[in-house]
Amino acid sequence: MNTITPHLICAGAAEAIEFYKKAFNATELGRLAGPDGKLMHGAVRIGDSVVMLMDEFPQCGAMSPRTLKGTPVSVHLYVDNADTSFERAVAAGAKVIMPLADMFWGDRYGVIEDPFGHHWSIATHIRDLSHEEIQTAAQQACAQGADALNNAK
Template structure:
């Protein structure tokens, strides 16, 4: 009887030890993709990142996750914000390291596309916070209602709400109709504009 009790006790201890080791391993296990992160995360460079973070909070409802300063206590070497379910990393300019903002290079070839529930309301809030309208909100042929903004730091943001789900065939047809309409409008505008020669002839003669 004593041997059986001793055997059961040993098994319990072994099971408890295995469970403890499993728990410890789970505690120290590192996820390859951190929780809350997507496969692709944009990292932007801004001139005066501290001010930019405050702008993104007001304009886009961003939540600041963290920030780290250089030894000067002013220059942000790394920061992260969350807009909706997406993280955006950022840092101040470091020209000597080749990291320059859109303001330093005269623009940006990149645009962020943000889906929101109410594009008109979101767009209006961003404009009131200081964003510049590059394209007003309108119904686009691909099924979105969207508009384009430029923030005070030179980055471009397309804000959109999906209004229609289109099949590839419907998308192609809508694109062709839009291109035809745009081409016709461009042609009419060109026809309505006076020729350069006529415009020059219509200009008043300079007086001696």
């Protein structure tokens, strides 16, 4: 286990395990089902990290992004080839939130939403930049974004 480990609440944790196997080449580490068959705990390994997951238990305050109507959290996944990983996740049923693109900070980066409402950002580092280069590029990207908004009005 690493110092920080995501623990995802899913409406359908068993199905989420199967999705993560297809989408992210996850390896299932185990499941613990309650008497009603809902998963009290499950775990998969994606790359060098463990992701824990469980079914919703609203009576205990454990609710999924679907029940909450969204999520403010994105699980960030660094991979050797963002294009391949992104395409595999979409083919497995993920929805594209932000298409892959070469980003000003030096990563190829995009965001998907899994069928359970969790957001995953997928990235591959493609070039090294100094802090100053990133800062300048960020300012340019923000200015371009503002220009695009103004032109759309």
